[in-house]
Structure formats: C-alpha cells, structure tokens
Amino acid sequence: MTFKELNLIEPLLKALQEKNYVEPTAIQKKAIPQVLAKRDILGSAQTGTGKTAAFALPILQLLHTDPSVEKGRVRIKSLIVTPTRELAIQIHENLEFYGKYTRLKHAVIFGGVKQGSQVSALNRGVDVLVATPGRLLDLINQGYIKLDQIKIFVLDEADRMLDMGFINDIKKLLKLLPAKRQSLFFSATMPDNIVGLANEILTDPIKIEVSPVSSAAETLQQKVYFTNKSTKKDLLFHILKDKKIDQVLLFSRTKHGADKITKNLKGAGIEAAAIHGNKAQNHRQKVLSQFKDGSIRVLVATDIAARGIDIDKLQYVINYDIPEDPETYVHRIGRSGRAGESGTAISLCEPEENGDVRAIENLIRQKINVEDNNPFPQTDKPMTAQEKKEHNKEKQRKKQAFFANRRNSR
Structure with missing residues (x-):
C-alpha cells in the first residue's frame, strides 16, 4: 500500500514525496482512513511506530478541505497535547513539513522558556496548536488561548502524561473543550487509569493497536x-x-x-x-x-x-x-x-x-x-522476595509523595 492509496490530498503527497515517504507504517494504514472518516481513535502505539504522521496527516487534510476554516479570523481548530517539550517540538516540526503546501498555520507552546514569542505566534492566528499541559493552561488563564472552536483534539503519550502527574491538568482541559469534537487518544500502555481517562474523552472509538517493537536492528x-x-x-x-x-x-x-x-x-x-x-x-x-x-x-x-x-x-x-x-x-x-x-x-x-x-x-x-572482559564483576546477591517487596513499597510511597508535593506547589 502507498500513501496515495490512503486517499491523501495532493499537497500532502507532494510533501511526503520530497522525503521519499512511499509506504505507510502499520499504524498509519489503520489510523489515517478512520481519522479522515471523523471517527474517534483509541490507539495503542509506542513512539517510533510512525504515530505522529498517523494523526498529523489526516488532521491537516480535514482542516485544509474544510471551507469553514477559511472564514473570518484564524482560530485554533485542532489541539495536540503531549507530555514533553521535545515531543511537542518534534510534532510541530512534522506538522510544518507535512503541511508546507497547505494554507494552515501551526504553533507550538511549552514551558521552560519565556512566553513572548509563543504569544506572538498565537496572536497571528493558529489552526493547529501543539502544547504541553502546563504552559497551555497558563496561557488559557491569561486569556491568550480559547478552545471553544476545537474540532479535533489529540492526547498523545497518555501514559507518560499520567506518570508525570498531569492527570488533573488534563481533566481541566477536557472541561474547556467543545462537547462536539473528534478526539484521538494514543498511549503505549492501557492500564485501568488510562482506559478510564479514554472513556472520558472518546465517543464510540475505533480501537487501533500496533504490536510493540520487540527486536533491535541486526546491525x-x-x-x-x-x-x-x-x-x-x-x-x-x-x-x-x-x-x-x-x-x-x-x-x-x-x-x-x-x-x-x-x-x-x-x-x-x-x-x-x-x-x-x-x-x-x-x-x-x-x-x-x-x-x-x-x-x-x-x-x-x-x-x-x-x-x-x-x-x-x-x-x-x-x-x-x-x-x-x-x-x-x-x-x-x-x-x-x-x-x-x-x-x-x-x-x-x-x-x-x-x-x-x-x-x-x-x-x-x-x-x-x-562481556567477560569485566574488571568489576558482579559479586553481590539480589534482595530476597520480601526485601524487594518492601523496597518497592517504599519507592512507590516516595513517588506518590513527590507528585503530591508537586501538585500542592502549583
């Protein structure tokens, strides 16, 4: 199968051809047609499976071909939330490349830097916004961002989001989004708390699962x-x-x-x-x-x-x-x-x-x-089962205390 067979529009195909991208990955084959059909997605996929293109390409196509997007002032129509600055930057760079032949505007916002240039980009108008939760809520509270026009919402790397203590931030965001929207939810793992969050976000979702990477390169x-x-x-x-x-x-x-x-x-x-x-x-x-x-x-x-x-x-x-x-x-x-x-x-x-x-x-x-050429070989014995149980219990207690302190300091 080729990208052309996924019914992508010419501006996107032209950008993909410049990178010699011809054959979509497993998650792209499964997700792109469903996103284009405006279905909610519950995706289980790791970083490295081509997940970004699986949601970025159809989002760009849906917005580029939507006549209502052209009317009036440019407002945020798609919001992509991801846990780390590096991922946010990477997703934004991909959007810029895939969408270079469309008329859409993109921006990325994240913490750890001054907000001036990010606010300027927002003031110029943005169709697709990539954000980390903290800076997003901060700029919403300052009145620079409104989410009332969101048509497509993406929550990427949801399990990492929860590991980093962002669950309350995500729940605040959900209350600000329009009830009528398309939602795409991606997580590498699906424990009960992730499934519960997905149920709050999604409506009658298509489940897409990509087998986790289980081998390394032969080289x-x-x-x-x-x-x-x-x-x-x-x-x-x-x-x-x-x-x-x-x-x-x-x-x-x-x-x-x-x-x-x-x-x-x-x-x-x-x-x-x-x-x-x-x-x-x-x-x-x-x-x-x-x-x-x-x-x-x-x-x-x-x-x-x-x-x-x-x-x-x-x-x-x-x-x-x-x-x-x-x-x-x-x-x-x-x-x-x-x-x-x-x-x-x-x-x-x-x-x-x-x-x-x-x-x-x-x-x-x-x-x-x-490796046998080891001047510092292992001589100590592992903990007993009981010692490991106590050790893990203490580690979990410290982790919970850390995130509790983090939430209270906000």
Whole structure:
C-alpha cells in the first residue's frame, strides 16, 4: 500500500514525496482512513511506530478541505497535547513539513522558556496548536488561548502524561473543550487509569493497536556487564577509556541519577551534560546541539527527556540503569544502528536488575552477549522476595509523595 492509496490530498503527497515517504507504517494504514472518516481513535502505539504522521496527516487534510476554516479570523481548530517539550517540538516540526503546501498555520507552546514569542505566534492566528499541559493552561488563564472552536483534539503519550502527574491538568482541559469534537487518544500502555481517562474523552472509538517493537536492528551489537551497584561508576569509567567510544547517549532511570552521573563524568575529565525535565528548555536545546557537533562526548538522559531526540549515525548507547519495562530497552537501543548503520548497546547490570535483563531477553527472543572482559564483576546477591517487596513499597510511597508535593506547589 502507498500513501496515495490512503486517499491523501495532493499537497500532502507532494510533501511526503520530497522525503521519499512511499509506504505507510502499520499504524498509519489503520489510523489515517478512520481519522479522515471523523471517527474517534483509541490507539495503542509506542513512539517510533510512525504515530505522529498517523494523526498529523489526516488532521491537516480535514482542516485544509474544510471551507469553514477559511472564514473570518484564524482560530485554533485542532489541539495536540503531549507530555514533553521535545515531543511537542518534534510534532510541530512534522506538522510544518507535512503541511508546507497547505494554507494552515501551526504553533507550538511549552514551558521552560519565556512566553513572548509563543504569544506572538498565537496572536497571528493558529489552526493547529501543539502544547504541553502546563504552559497551555497558563496561557488559557491569561486569556491568550480559547478552545471553544476545537474540532479535533489529540492526547498523545497518555501514559507518560499520567506518570508525570498531569492527570488533573488534563481533566481541566477536557472541561474547556467543545462537547462536539473528534478526539484521538494514543498511549503505549492501557492500564485501568488510562482506559478510564479514554472513556472520558472518546465517543464510540475505533480501537487501533500496533504490536510493540520487540527486536533491535541486526546491525546493532548488544552486550551486558554484570556488576555491583557500588562499582557501576568505576565500570563506566573503564568502558569510556576506549577513545573509539566518542559519542554516547547514556540512559539514567531518574533525573537525580542523571545529574549525579554527569557530575562524576565531569570529575573524571569526560565532557558530559544531562538532559531531563528539570532543565530549562534553552539549556536542553544547547546541550543537544553540543552533543550533535561533538563538543560533548556523553549525553546523559532520562527516558522521558530522550523522547523526541533523533541523532543521525549515533553509534553508542549505554544503559547505566536497566529499564524495568523491556520495551523501553528496545526503544533506547534503537537510537543506535539506524538505517543500516552499525551500533553498540552496552548495559550495566547490578544484582537487582538481573531479572530485568531476563525479561528483555524474553521480549527480544535472544540472549544478550555477556562481556567477560569485566574488571568489576558482579559479586553481590539480589534482595530476597520480601526485601524487594518492601523496597518497592517504599519507592512507590516516595513517588506518590513527590507528585503530591508537586501538585500542592502549583
């Protein structure tokens, strides 16, 4: 099947042809016709499946071919809400490219930067607005944005949205949207709280599910070092003694951990910087540029902040912390070894993460090569089942306290 067979209009096909996009992905094949038919969508899909084009292309077509959009002052007709700044920017860039031959206007708003240029863009008129929840509500409260003309609403990465504590913001937004609208809801996972939120948003939705990514590129070499928690730092320094490893995207589970790893690397004379949700947007953009041009050797990122980062010919990914979700591992390492290029994914595994490695191997249906040349081998024993239960309970308590404090400080 080609994009032309999906009945897309010529202005969109012309833009896609410039990028040599010919064959749609699975989610695009399923979603585009349903969105064009003005159905609500409940989509289960990860980042990296072509999800943005699956909703962006039909939204642009519906608005471009709607005669009422031309009449009077340009007002926001479609709202796309996503959890992170990087994702918002990425979606906006895609909209600009796909819609370059349409007459539609787009804008993106997010926190962490001054609002002046964003307000100016809104004042010039916007057909499609991409936004993160906090800045969106802020500008609504200031009177710069009205949502009463919204025809199409998109909630992207809903599970991440809830993980980041945005549930109350989303519920506030829903009250401001017209009852009569088309809604598109995308989430990588569908636990009960996500299903409940979807039920509040959608009317008689079409369910679209794309199988999660479960394999890495064949050109990607995967290896794991089994070590102790106390020796991870020393092992990382040992690995980075190899000067061939000149550009590394390193993943940390937490923002605090990312800052600590960065501090340790700098202390060892290694050019490094962290990128996560607590960093200002201008810092994040600057750091990303420095990493791309080679002035930073190691970019330390959390999973949420890394969404939207796309680096050509990245050869090395290091998992300083093994992710608890096996699919997250596949997405992390998939940032290397793209488009037939070679790549290497290195994982540092402490005893409590041994089970996570086994879960990853079950998902990808292959054994990860164990690195024998390891001066810091694993000697500690994992926690007992009871110790792990207590540990997880305490971790959950701290997480709930964090988000409660965050909500109360707003």
